[in-house]
Amino acid sequence: MPFTGHRVWRGAVSFGLAVAVWQLVVTLSGVPRFILPGPWLVLQALGANATLLWQNALWSAGNLALGLGVGVFLGIETALLLTLSRHARWLLRPMLVVAQAVPVFALAPVITLWLGYGMPSKIVTIALVTYFPIASSLFDRLMALPPGLGDLSRLAGASRWRETLLLRLPHAVPGLISGLRLAVVYGPLAVLIGEWVGSSRGLGHLMLMANGRGQTAMMFAALMVLAALSLMLWVIVEALARWAARRFYT
């Protein structure tokens, strides 16, 4: 059997192949380095600007963590509020539905206009972009209690509050997980867009600067760091998903 082995090995082979193709394209086509630098040049840029990249990555990651935290927290609160209150549901559910169709990213310039170039505008943009997927996918699942469990709750004479806490919430954990999966994809995008729109720090800012000076390798290096950041978040959410699967729906 040729296609076996540990997943780390598989990952290495898969990415090794991609990098090789990249190098091959660069070598064979002879594109200038300011259009497409080869992997080796990107690695060199990464090494030469390690401190700069690290400092700006920390800034972006800090914003990302805070924004995600706020978005996830508010998303969970909203989903719970809508589940518990019929009036809140009546008033806010249409907004939640419509917000799905609106590209919230488009608000980044407005938010920057209102809150300035600093941290607050980034946190608000990230929170806004992660809030809706969390709120709506958790809420959908909170409202989709299996009929059997609904009967159980009704026969027991449970209050809406206890029904939500003891039945709906554990049942909705997969909804929260799929919301988180979306949030960690949107989050880094929101950081980037927020910093592109206006910022004096962060990986997005570095990319803009590098782009303006024709330092394409540096741009790629910043992109790599952001990808690594996204990957870290993804690993965390996947670990959380595995734990939740064991705990809530084996």
Added chain:
Amino acid sequence: MEHGAFADWRMTAPAIHLAGVLQGAKATLIDLFDITLPGGEWSVLLGPSGVGKTSLLRLLAGLPCAARLHGQITAEDGAHLAPRVTMMAQDDQLLPWAGALENVTIAARLRGERPDPKRAEALLAEVGLGSEADRRPAELSAGQRQRVALARTLYEGRDIVLLDEPFSALDVVTRHQMQGLAARLLAGRTVVLITHDPAEALRLANHAWIVARRGISPCALPSPPPPRRIDAPDTLAAQADLLRRMGLTFPDKAA
């Protein structure tokens, strides 16, 4: 008695009076009926799928239901039915994320009462799952899951127990064991079982009715009290009789 006295239920388990017409969304499901299910005994409503048995049971339990009853359901002692009713369905309705013990006490916790793990453990032991208290539903067999559901039903201590084909998804041997266990543990309460299986009706019923569109009519049952032996000649004869009344012809002409 270890927990709760069976005698109490014999004294208090009320008869239930069901009368009226069961109306579906488009047509009448069950035409005019007027039956009394005696207190403290097993009443079985036998009928084919789709006839409206489950609707009837849901109305009895006070659960939402597509069909409407033009008539009334009352306890013969005049008290409200809803707070005295508990139900067990074909689907075990267990919480997949909770262990057997937590599943047994869920209704109490839903009401905000402090659960009594000692009593729940004793009930699990009674249904033969004494060493399975921490197991999740996924780690239990279908039969064991229904045993947990039975323990949960018993934990409620209600005097009216509604059974919505709770044994029909089980294999034949497990079903037989569960029927025996339920007959023993629910003795003395007013039990209403709906089923499409004449053999189950004959095994468990103190009283049985056939449910059909034209109404609900009583069935004669063999004289020994339930749970009856399924291999006794008069049980088998009664089964053939019930099948005939449900529309089967002998010898089978379908082939």
